[in-house]
Amino acid sequence: MQNLWVAVPDSSLSDEQTKRDKSAKIAQFARACSIFRIKRVYIYHDPLSQFEKEDPLLLQTILRYLDTPQYLRKILYPKMSQLEFAGILHPIKAPHHKPAQDIKTVRAGDIRTGVIVKVKGALFVEVGLGSLVPFDGQGPEGKKVNVKFTQPYPNLRAKEATELEIHEYWGYEVKEVPSLMKLLSSIEKTVVIITSRRGSYFKNIEVKLGERIKESKNVLIVFGAPKYGVQEILAKEGTTMRAEFIVNMFPAQATETVRLEEAILGTLAIINSSILSKN
Structure with missing residues (x-):
């Protein structure tokens, strides 16, 4: 099966007001990534949005913390402010989170x-x-x-x-990158899917996307920020979207926006059901 990666901005938490709500949102990210076997989470810098200085560190820390088996958390994560609400977050329970064993x-x-x-x-x-x-x-x-x-x-x-x-899903790694443009220009043998309201409807490119994924080693799905889409972020970086697949995963949406945690869960569910489960 192909390596499945996602890219989210460091402004992902900018639409939440409290650390508790931000922590809960990150846990939703982590659960979605684990459900659909994400192996790598890229966090890229969003040059357009305003967000709290601590947000990127909070995002990185909680994602890594939740991917860590419970028996190692006290060793790897001393008491820190980023984990203030760790106790209320739903566990992942992925295969590498082994239970107590004789x-x-x-x-x-x-x-x-x-x-x-x-x-x-x-x-x-x-x-x-x-x-x-x-x-x-x-x-x-x-x-x-x-x-x-x-x-x-x-x-x-x-x-x-x-x-x-290792023959089972064994969690994800978290990597920070300075810009989305640098990320997209650095990866090879990878199908890049950019999510956008301005993209093609998924059904219109489903067959072609499935064929490309079969030929590729990696699949990267890029998500925009709460306030700005991928196109705006790349434009600020001085480039334009050149990905083969720019896709609208939620045609005819009835809400003004699709929240990032909803977009990640919905997009991964659609791609998994349509393509990855058949490869």
């Missing part, structure tokens, strides 16, 4: 997400089993890493798992 039941070949820990010069991983596991690899202490157990209990050992060894 260490004696771990088998060779099992995969878990962990954090590298150094004890007396030796490397271990904390993987939520109640005991550190020797780590056959390298990396700085505190690094989040996916590991594969190479020996079962009572001689547990682990190594870093490669992408090919």
Whole structure:
């Protein structure tokens, strides 16, 4: 299956007034991304909108926090203001969010997400089993890493798992980019879908889009800001939309606007049902 990516602006929270509402909105993003197997979330700078200085950091932090298994959160996320309302946010419960497990039941070949820990010069991983596991690899202490157990209990050992060894959906990564123009010019072997009210109706390009996706390794879906569309943002950056697919996912909408969290969930649902599930 193709790698599915989304791009959202750092002004995504500009239509919310309180940190509580912003946190809840980010959780909706995270849930939608996990439901539809998004592997990468790009956050690009919006040069047009006005928003609070802390909003981009809030967006990045909560997205990463919610993608992190619960047993690692206290290690990776000390008390911080961005997580003030983390306790009310709905969990993702993706496959890499493993539940508590008796260490004696771990088998060779099992995969878990962990954090590298150094004890007396030796490397271990904390993987939520109640005991550190020797780590056959390298990396700085505190690094989040996916590991594969190479020996079962009572001689547990682990190594870093490669992408090919992970056969389930294993969450998303979050990347910040300085501009949308730079993002679009840097990606290769990728079908770019720009969402816009001025675009073609999805049904009119559905067949062609499906054929292009079959030929490509990655799919990137770009969303605009609460107040400005992708076309306006790119124009401010000094360029125009040149993507092959500029798509209106909500023809004949009855509301004045489609909120970003609604656009992400609706768009991913339509594309998944129409195209990705058939490839």
